[in-house]
Amino acid sequence: MTRVLVVDDQVLIRSGLAALLRATPGIAVVGEAGSGEEAVRLAASTAPDVVLMDVRMPGMGGIAATERIVTSAADRAPKVLILTTFDLDEYVYEALRAGASGFLLKDTPPERLVDAVNAVATGTMLFAPSILRRLVETYVNRPLPEPGPVPAPKRELRALTAREREVLQMVxxxxxxxxxxxxxxxxxxTVKTHLNRTMGKLDLASRAQAVVLAYETGLVTPQHRPG
Incomplete structure (x- = not known):
């Protein structure tokens, strides 16, 4: 049974999502939160497998709540699936950095929502790696800088073996x-072993964070597109 916490400050949306999930075999809604602060409290007390997290909320927003939930989990951190209004929402990149496992559009069909929750619960990224890569390129590289030397990798990458760095670069x-x-x-x-060791050494909570770190450290550089 997949335990889900639904977070949204709009009552109608939150109730609708919760009702849909409650009607789905194999999914149990363990709580509903209308704010980031409440989401953090409920995540600690209900130990959900997946948190369906809104981004824009009064007070503590979804990004801050995601980071708090992921980093403060006593045992296994829940997977956070971000709800966003636009497919290139300006907050998505920050949410991935905070430890989210993927993001979902609010106009997603019900069956896709259920599939997404189940996928994230099993540790699978919601979107294919190529889509995630395009998303990260968009936000890491705005505005597009002038061509120049590739920045030197940050100090934390020195903890990795040559093969671990190679795997991280490919991710x-x-x-x-x-x-x-x-x-x-x-x-x-063997790939999973290298990646798990890499994530442990760099204190990463998700594959998404590994992708972001690869860009931020200069291990991977976005491709310049013709204007």
Whole structure:
């Protein structure tokens, strides 16, 4: 049974989402929150598997609440699925940095919402790596800077082995574990081992954070597009 906490400051939206999920076999709604502060409290007391999190709320917003929930979890942190109004919402990048596992549009069809909750609950990123890569490029690189030298990797990457850095770079480029395994001629299990060690060394909570860090450290640089 997948335990879900629904967070939205609009009562009608929150109630509708909760009703849909309650009617879905295999999903249990363990709470509803109308603010970021309430979401943090309920996440600590109900231990959900997935938090369906609105972004724009009075007081503590969804981004701050996501970071608090992910970093303060006593045991296994819940997966946070961000709800946003636009597919290129300016807050999505910050939400991924905060530890969210993906994002969903509020006009998503009901069946897609259910699929998304189930996917995130199993540890799968909501969107394909290539879509996540385009999203990160959009926000890391706005406005697009003039061409110049690639920034030196930050100090934290020195804790990684050469192979771990290589795997992190490929994750940052949007490659799946299967694609990385094929490229490096190793097993998917080995790729997962390298990635898990990398995330542990860098204190990363999700694959999304690994992608963002790869861009921020200069390990991966966005491709300049013709204007």
């Amino acid at each position: 940052g480029r949007g490659m799946s574990n299967t694609e990385i395994a094929e490229h490096l001629v190793i097993s998917e299990a």
